[in-house]
Structure formats: structure tokens, C-alpha cells
Amino acid sequence: MPTPPNPYEQAPQIIVREVGDRQRLLRHEAEDFLQSLIVDYEPRRAAHWDRDYSSEAAFTASVQGNRRRWAEAIGVFEGDGTELNPKLELWCDEDQFTAWWLTIDLLGGLRGRGILALPKGRRDPAPLVIAQHGIGSSPERVFGLDDPADIYKGYGRRLVEEGFAVVAPMNVSGSAPRARLERLCKLLGKTLWGIEVYRTQRLLDYLETREEIDVTRTAMYGISLGGAYTMFTTPLDERISVAIVCAWFNHRRHKMAIDDPRYTSFLSVDEEHIWIPGWLREFTDSDLASLICPRPLLVEQGKADGIAWWPLMLQEYEETREHYRKLGLEDRLEIDLHEGGHEIRLEKSLEFLKKWLQP
Template sequence: MKIKRIIPVVCLLAFGLLAGRGKSVAQNANLIDPEVETARTEAYESQLKNYLQHFLVEEYEARAAKQWNRDYSSPAALERSVSPNRRRWEEVLRPPILSKTGPLESKPHPLGEIQAEWLTLPLGLLTAEAVLAFPEGAGKEQPVPLIIVQHGIGSTPETPFSTGAYHEYAKGLLDAGFAVLLPMNLRSVERRNNVERFARLAGTSLPGIELVRVQHLLDVVLADPRVDADRVGMWGVSLGGMATMFWMPLEPRIKAGVVSAWFNQRRNKMAVPDERYSSFSPREEHAFFNGWLTEFSDDDLVSLIAPRPLMIQHGKNDNIAHWPQVVEEYEEAAIHYKLLKIPEKITLVLHEGGHEAIVEEGVQFLTDWLTVSGKEK
């Protein structure tokens, strides 16, 4: 009986609150003209945008200059001098601690004439999954270098074996004598947006999670006698290029990299919309990471990759960037290698195409730096 008496009281209270709220809104409308309020709010929004853009773009160089203390007297000296920045970059990605909770499982995963394997490695509630394929002749007596081949946001681990923008570059690597590991990362803008929201709440990031998955796969795959664990490279296209740029500073086992269709004048790309190139905002919120532009524009991030060999590929008809800005950013990045007296270890392939991988040049670059017959083992 008491419950029955309470229910009408609760309903009356709720009705009263709603009525009061409606009355408050009505009163507020009488206190300020809606057009005036809208103009005031839009002015504040403009202030915030201008303040943050000024911090990210105009103040970037002065701010970054105070954060970096590079020593170019030797490659080892550079790596030591940027170790504080490397730790801060790790704080941007915030890779979580994951542990292997079972053995690696492998099953046949034929891709046309290519006899590949599908790998699954349990990591608690997560799994690390990838395609693995070997060139003919790979074995214990003839171990081969390994390339991590990372697909883009609209693709799958199988896509780099296909035509189109990928131009079968995974197959090109196999034909050149490389083993290829093609990790499965999360596909589609919508999915990455959704998961990145949860990742930020959890104090991590999707690229950080996917880095750790690849690191655990490398632990196991590099123990395979068919693989030369000292000769590991990475080549990513589009969001796979992002992974290459993001992961090489934190994974020293990757000895050389190729970045296709990603490298950019990062401050403009992320913070200054321009009709000459596409912007991530407002649709692709997954691409914005806390602290990224405090000191890690692409040219600065490259100094966490040096002295390892790095190739940048960009098409003049790729609308992710205004290509002259890419050239400017590349020239800044190349300074790190010039000051180390190893300018040959970084190169830009500026081509007339679009958002794609350039196979012949990329394969040759990795062959030069990662094969026994190349420049260094």
C-alpha cells in the first residue's frame, strides 16, 4: 500500500520539475533574444578555434624547439638525445600491456596461387591476427627478411595482394625474396571512430593497441627459423602508412620503412582545413590523438626513426595533401639524415599518381637495405 501512495507523489514531482524546466526556458527566451545568444555562442566558438589553431600551428615551431635537444654527432648520440621525446610519443599512443594467453595458431589461407597462412595469437580478451606468406626457397638453411605489410582503413590483410591502389605490392615483395606479415587492423571509418572513443576513455588509443598486437606477433614469427630476425622492415599504405610512422619510433626491431600515401605537413592537415586537400574533420574523429601536435609533426617524428632507412611515397594527385607542402615537410625531415651524414637513408618518391603504393621503387629500397646483397644487413 505504501508503494501505491509513493507512485503518485513521484509522478507529481517529476511533472513539476518538467513544468519548471519548461517555464525556465520560456523565461530565458524573454531575457535574451535567441539571435543574440546564438551570435554570442558562435563568437566564443570562434575564439576557441582560433586559440587552439594558433597553438597548434603558429606556435608549433617555437614550442617544439624547446622540446627537442638533438645530438647529431653520431647515430647513437641522436637516439640517446631523443629518448625523452620517444617516451612522450609513447604517451601519445599509450599502448596497453597485453600478454599472450595461448599458443600461436596457424591454418592454411590460400590467396590464389599464394600459399599463405592465417595466424591467430590469443591475448586475453583480444587476439592478434595476420596473414603470413613466404617466398619460394625460404627455410632454416636460407632464412629470409620479413616485411610487415599494413593495409589501409578501407582494406583487409588480403588487399595488398590485389590490384588497384595496392598494385599487388605484397606479391612484389614475395617475388623479391621477402616474407610478408600482413596484420589485420580494424577496417572502416565508422568502426574506428567508435572504438577510438572507448580507447580514449580507457587511456589508450587504437594505434597503440594495434602496435602491441603486432609486437606480440613479431615475438613468435621472428622465432620461425625461416625468418631472419635481424632483417625486418615495414611498408604501409594510407592508414597503414600512419601505422608505419607511428610504430617505428617504438619498435626497434623494424629496421627500415616505406610510408605510402600518408606523410604530410601535419599541422596544416590536422588543424587547417583547405580546399587543396581533404580534412579528417568532422567525419574521421578516430584520427585525432591527444598530444600529437605538441611536438610530433611528421618531420619531427622522423627523427625518432632515424638513422633507420625511410622512404616516403606521395602522389601529386593524392588529395590527402597539397603536394608542395609534402615536399617542404620532407625537406625538413631529411635534415636529420643530412646532419648525421647519411642522406642516402631517406628518400622521397614524388610521383604523378594518386593514393597508392609505388611498387618497384619500394621493393628496391627495402632490397637495398635489408638483403644480404644490399647496402647493409
């Protein structure tokens, strides 16, 4: 074996090259190792899930431990005794509905806000839809404003015109502002998701006091990051009896950890706020959907949407369908796999809402 050269006698650029080569090798080895662990999900699923499909009640009881661990993973904030102190400011008064900006107190000086719209002319309490906007958006866009590409189709307005009460909670928008708050949450062992899930739960607490609304018939319908909030909140609040996930449902292991030219992976984009400690220990999308089951769930996804490679997404959907099939509840799960992109489609979702929420 030849004697290696004395590093102190080598040219500086050779040392620089060797330092860089070793670093690249170390990084690639670590990434390959971690990616292989993430993708090799089945052993973790077997270790963490033990579902009982003998009845709906048995199934729900068998996943209670997973539900508790999901709440812990996203760090849902707990109440500190702060009263709601709701405030309503008239925002819009149209022929078919009236809408207000609703503000409630959450924790200390933290407040929750959203637009609440009620249909006119109903003689009975209206079913409720929580219409959750995406990361670069707003409650106003839910109602058809500030949406030049018509991605949202004014779905909040359309729903209230169809006789639903609609609340559109306001989330923090933008990757950088969300990342800043996420860092502070992480210092407390929490996440920004946990604050905003708690906000939605407290909004429901208030809406239960409104005689115009029947909260026992509540759906959550969110797009993009709002679809994530639908997936994340519905398992933790039994008052949400129907869920519609638009432009979010995915093959979560690949979406989070594997680069692919057919879709954007969160691994390679600047979305610090998205990461949840322990997420893929046991909560890929089909498993998280099993915490929504046996409640009705509709997945709305466009084949032209770059967030997902739709054949991979369908694999995850088929795994979700198994939960409903084993319970004999396949009619409660549907998919609207359309030819469009990252957008609300609404028509099939509206039928789904009427089917499960209208008396």
C-alpha cells in the same frame, strides 16, 4: 551612449539572433586561438627536443625521452603474461609462395590476426616486410584481392614473389567501428593505435621464432592509415630496420587543424579515431621521423592525392632530411613523389627494400 533595449521587451526572434551571434563569435574565437597555437609549433619543438648529432649513438640517446613520450601519447598496451598460442590456417598455396591466416593471443580474450606469406625455394631465412593496409581495406587487398581500383597493386604478393616474407596484420577497418573502440580506449587513457601497435610487436615476437624468417632484416611498408601505423610503430620497435610510408606523410599541423581547398583536413571530416592526445605537442611528421632516423626511410606520395598539398608535404620532408643530413646519412632517406594519387607505386620502394634488406 544610447541605453540598450530591455531584452524582456524585445521580439523573440531578436533574442534568438543574438544568442546565435554570440555562440558563433565564441566558437570562431576559440577555433582561431587554438589553430594559432597548433600552427605556432617552433616554441614547442624547442622546448621538447634536444638532439645531439655528433654520432648515431648520441643522436639515438638524445631522443629517448621523446620516444618514451610518444609511446605514452598513443597509449601502447603492455603485456599481461598472455602466451602467444599461435595458430596457422592455410589460406593460399601458389607456385612461388604459401600463405596462412595467423592468429595469436594478445591480452585476455583479445587476438591479433594477419596473413603470413613465405616464399618457396629460399635456402636462407627471408627478410620480412610488414605490409599494413589502410582504413577501408584488409590483408586480402594487400595480396591483390578485393581491389577493383588496383590501389594496392597486389604489393604483398609481389614482395613475396621477390623473395621477402610478408606479414599483413589485420586492423579494425572503417571510421565508425574504429571510433567506437577509440571511445573505450580513451576511458582507459589509451588509444586504438596503442592496441594495434602492440599487436604488431607481438606478431614480431612470434615471427622471431620462425627459422624461415630473418627478423633482423625487417621493414614496414604501409599505405594510408597503414602509412600512419608505419610512422607510429617504427619509432617504438628497433626490430623494424626500414620504413616506407605511402600516402600518409604530411605537413601535420595543417593536415590536422587547418581547412584548405587543396587537401582534406581531419578537422572537418568524421574520423574520431584519428585524434591522439598531445600529438602536436611535439610530434609533427618530421619530428616523428627523427625517431625512425638513422634507419632508412622512404616517403611514397602522389601529387594527385587529395590527402595532402604536395608542396606543403615537401616542406615537412625537407625538415626530415635535415636530421639525416646532419648525421651524414642522406642516402638513407628517399622520396618517391609521383604523378599518381592515393596508391601504392612499389617499383622504387622495391628497389629501396632490396638495397637495405637484401644481403
